[in-house]
Amino acid sequence: MAGGKAKISSKSKSHPTKGKGFGNFIYDSEEGTCFGRTAASWIKIIIFYIIFYSCLAGFFCLNYYIFSKTLNEDSPKWKLDQSIIGTNPGVGFRPMPDQDANAESTLIWYQEGVESDAKFWWNQLSVMLKHNILPEGTPGTKICNDQGETATDSAACLVQYSDRSYCTETNKYGYQPSGKPCVLIKLNKIFGWTPQPFGVNNDDKFDPVLLQNDLEDKVKNDEMPGTLRDHIWKEVNKSSNAVNTLKTVWLSCSGESVGDKENLPEGHITYEPERKIPGYYFPYKNQKNYRSPFVMVNFDIPKTSRHLLINIECRAWAKNIKYDRVFRLGSVHFELMVD
Known part of the structure; x- marks a missing residue:
């Protein structure tokens, strides 16, 4: 051949898994690898993920702790309006x-x-x-x-x-x-x-005129049943404490x-x-x-x-x-x- 050099066939090129089965991929005694990694490589990647997920868990716990301090277990933070x-x-x-x-x-x-x-x-x-x-x-x-x-x-x-x-x-x-x-x-x-x-003024006292106006307003504008209006008056008239009743x-x-x-x-x-x-x-x-x-x-x-x-x-x-x-x-x- 030209230049005295032999032509090298591409078929003769080596391949890391050439001729090796799946069993050799699990453990290759020649290369000393398990699932394609040496023992040192496995140790490094395990240590990396332990540190990574520990930091991630720590970050989550820190945020949860900070957030929990803003809450009251006995009452909501935002109330009413x-x-x-x-x-x-x-x-x-x-x-x-x-x-x-x-x-x-x-x-x-x-x-x-x-x-x-x-x-x-x-x-x-x-x-x-x-x-x-x-x-x-x-x-x-x-x-x-x-x-x-x-x-x-x-x-x-x-x-x-x-x-x-x-x-x-x-x-x-x-x-x-x-x-x-x-x-x-x-x-x-x-x-x-x-x-x-109804019928209680700003001084927390019963006002019959205010009660009359409040109830008539509800009957006229909100369709309060007349029987309920009469019932409220009946409850007030027989009560010894009209404010608490109302x-x-x-x-x-x-x-x-x-x-x-x-x-x-x-x-x-x-x-x-x-x-x-x-x-x-x-x-x-x-x-x-x-x-x-x-x-x-x-x-x-x-x-x-x-x-x-x-x-x-x-x-x-x-x-x-x-x-x-x-x-x-x-x-x-x-x-x-x-x-």
Whole structure:
């Protein structure tokens, strides 16, 4: 060949894995490597990643520690107007339909006289009341009343509910065997919120003229039922402490439309134990063993309205509760249907 040099075929070039199988890749005794790396190389890379992830974990812990120091475990940093929740409590109801089957449904529907059908509904109320009603003497709780015993930063008011009421476990909350279902109405918790009463002036004194104006304004502009207005006056007139009586959240439930009101007249709706959530339960301050107060509303559906879907709206009333049906502010909607 030219120049006396032999032509070297590319096929004769060596390759590190040429002729070696996967077993040699795992451990190559000739090269002294394991998975392509020598022992020294493995030690270096292991030390590198130990240092790297230790620094990463340390950085995370440091940030978590600094962030945790800005928070208070007993109260939120942003409250009321400064928070996303705001100052308008939402209204909730129980029992609720199976949310796994239909998360958007608010229909309470069962067949009268069929226990297996009604049990799904009244069993929810039974479980919730057992959770909410604690025995007297429970740590972090106290018995409150309209005479001045109210919740404090360290003690919540015990939720009390009389067994003499109709909406009880003994009566299966009206679902069985009758068609008089009970629905539990409650307010969602807002830290530090208290209801602003009607008829109480800036000096925290009862003013009958102010109460008259406040209630008439609600009747005229916010569709407060006249029966609720009369009920408030009745409660004030029989009370020995009008200010404490008025410091409350009043409730009203009715059919949502004219047709719904005809199918379920207001006289067929009753409230237990009272038509209000007393103000002594407020404010919520994350007290130990705090339980949400509630009102049981009994709907005595007339025989002529069976097999009909009735839209129900329940509203909470206080001077600082805003109402908007579209955005469900200060109210809750659900449907009742008894076959």
